Amino acid sequence: MISEKMRPLVDNNSVIRVMFEEGKRLAAIYGAENVYDFSLGNPNVPAPDEVKEAILEILDEEESTFVHGYMSNAGYEDVRKTIAQSLNDRFQTNFGGDNILMTVGAASGLNVILKTILNPGEEVIAIAPYFVEYGNYVANYDGRLVVVPPNTVDFQPDLEGLESRITAKTKAVIINTPNNPTGVVYSDATLRRMAEILKKKEQEFGSMIVLISDEPYRELAYDGVEVPYVTKYYRDTVVCYSYSKSLSLPGERIGYLVIPDELSGSREIFTAASIANRVLGSVNAPSLMQRVVKRCIEKGATVNLAAYDRNRNRLYDGLKECGFSCIRPEGAFYLFVKSPVEDEKEFCSRASSHNLLLVPGSSFACPGYVRIAYCVSYEQIERSMPAFRALAREYGLVGE
Numbered sequence: 001m002i003s004e005k006m007r008p009l010v011d012n013n014s015v016i017r018v019m020f021e022e023g024k025r026l027a028a029i030y031g032a033e034n035v036y037d038f039s040l041g042n043p044n045v046p047a048p049d050e051v052k053e054a055i056l057e058i059l060d061e062e063e064s065t066f067v068h069g070y071m072s073n074a075g076y077e078d079v080r081k082t083i084a085q086s087l088n089d090r091f092q093t094n095f096g097g098d099n100i101l102m103t104v105g106a107a108s109g110l111n112v113i114l115k116t117i118l119n120p121g122e123e124v125i126a127i128a129p130y131f132v133e134y135g136n137y138v139a140n141y142d143g144r145l146v147v148v149p150p151n152t153v154d155f156q157p158d159l160e161g162l163e164s165r166i167t168a169k170t171k172a173v174i175i176n177t178p179n180n181p182t183g184v185v186y187s188d189a190t191l192r193r194m195a196e197i198l199k200k201k202e203q204e205f206g207s208m209i210v211l212i213s214d215e216p217y218r219e220l221a222y223d224g225v226e227v228p229y230v231t232k233y234y235r236d237t238v239v240c241y242s243y244s245k246s247l248s249l250p251g252e253r254i255g256y257l258v259i260p261d262e263l264s265g266s267r268e269i270f271t272a273a274s275i276a277n278r279v280l281g282s283v284n285a286p287s288l289m290q291r292v293v294k295r296c297i298e299k300g301a302t303v304n305l306a307a308y309d310r311n312r313n314r315l316y317d318g319l320k321e322c323g324f325s326c327i328r329p330e331g332a333f334y335l336f337v338k339s340p341v342e343d344e345k346e347f348c349s350r351a352s353s354h355n356l357l358l359v360p361g362s363s364f365a366c367p368g369y370v371r372i373a374y375c376v377s378y379e380q381i382e383r384s385m386p387a388f389r390a391l392a393r394e395y396g397l398v399g400e
């Protein structure tokens with residue numbers, strides 16, 4: 001007997017499960033190398049060498065009971081200080097270790113901050129297209145997700161749409177830049193204007209609206225594009241960061257929250273969030289990974305961005321040559337392609353008949369588009385091109 005709250009989650013899980021099963025079914029028939037699975041955001045670029053080096057060094061050099069022990073729910077102090085310093089160096093911020101709370105990845109960071117601030121019935125705004133789990137996380141704390149429809153011209157957020165949806169019940173707005181699934185980086189102008197709107201609405205309602213910046217893709221930006229640091233635009237910001245993509249460590253579950261001093265009630269929120277970390281069952285972020293992250297920062301470790309960039313260019317150019325329409329992503333590792341027919345689920349199922357596994361945009365509250373995750377091998381992209389061309393031909397996008 002599962003709970004009432006759990007039942008819709010089980011039912012909604014089916015899209016992902018169907019895709020997973022479909023991948024296995026196709027691989028059994030055609031061979032894994034002839035199935036082009038672009039459905040998952042699981043990095044294929046290996047973790048940088050510094051990760052392995054750090055693990056070995058830590059096991060050699062640091063006391064086992066220390067490395068594997070409990071620590072403060074917020075994480076190791078020296079790790080938090082190192083992260084704060086690195087942010088300050090890169091983004092001219094002014095954080096200390098006390099502003100950093102280590103979490104079990106961004107998923108956990110989002111849950112921690114939502115648990116900390118949300119009362120039942122309060123509203124959290126997400127801007128479509130958005131990471132589908134936001135709705136589940138908000139529901140965990142009996143909040144209500146309010147969705148701003150997508151701006152399909154350039155996929156910068158529709159700020160008028162945002163403004164009109166802010167009410168006295170709005171507790172938070174979640175943004176994600178670089179964005180999953182569009183690859184768009186929210187511009188300086190967008191963030192400036194968004195901050196003005198939020199400040200104005202805070203005054204109008206005499207409330208606090210927390211801007212939650214979910215940024216697991218911060219380091220994945222191409223062509224020298226800058227990803228603005230959101231705390232510099234709006235004081236009531238909480239940053240939710242993850243090393244899942246920036247160090248290719250998604251299974252290790254490590255990230256952090258930045259809770260700046262400028263945030264209203266910062267100390268109370270920080271203390272409550274540390275307790276939320278505990279009562280949600282994580283207790284603290286994985287200790288070995290905290291120590292690894294510290295050493296990786298000190299050594300300047302980064303993931304091989306050039307590999308994703310190469311994939312991005314090959315796939316974007318290839319799809320354009322086939323007649324598909326999409327904006328050129330500036331960050332993350334996704335392409336968001338316009339479906340040649342209104343019903344993008346039909347397009348996805350036709351794609352799967354060419355062994356191409358794509359995710360329907362309706363999974364991101366943006367029907368009519370499909371997401372292609374290019375965190376796959378370059379060879380897979382090369383091999384998949386004839387399949388994309390054949391698919392395009394079926395829709396008359398490209399000649400014989």
Ligand code: PLP
Nearest residue numbers: 041105106107131176180242244
């Ligand atoms: N937020 C976004 C936008 C994501 O795309 C993901 C994972 O793909 C997450 C959060 C969760 O990441 P993590 O592995 O850090 O929990």
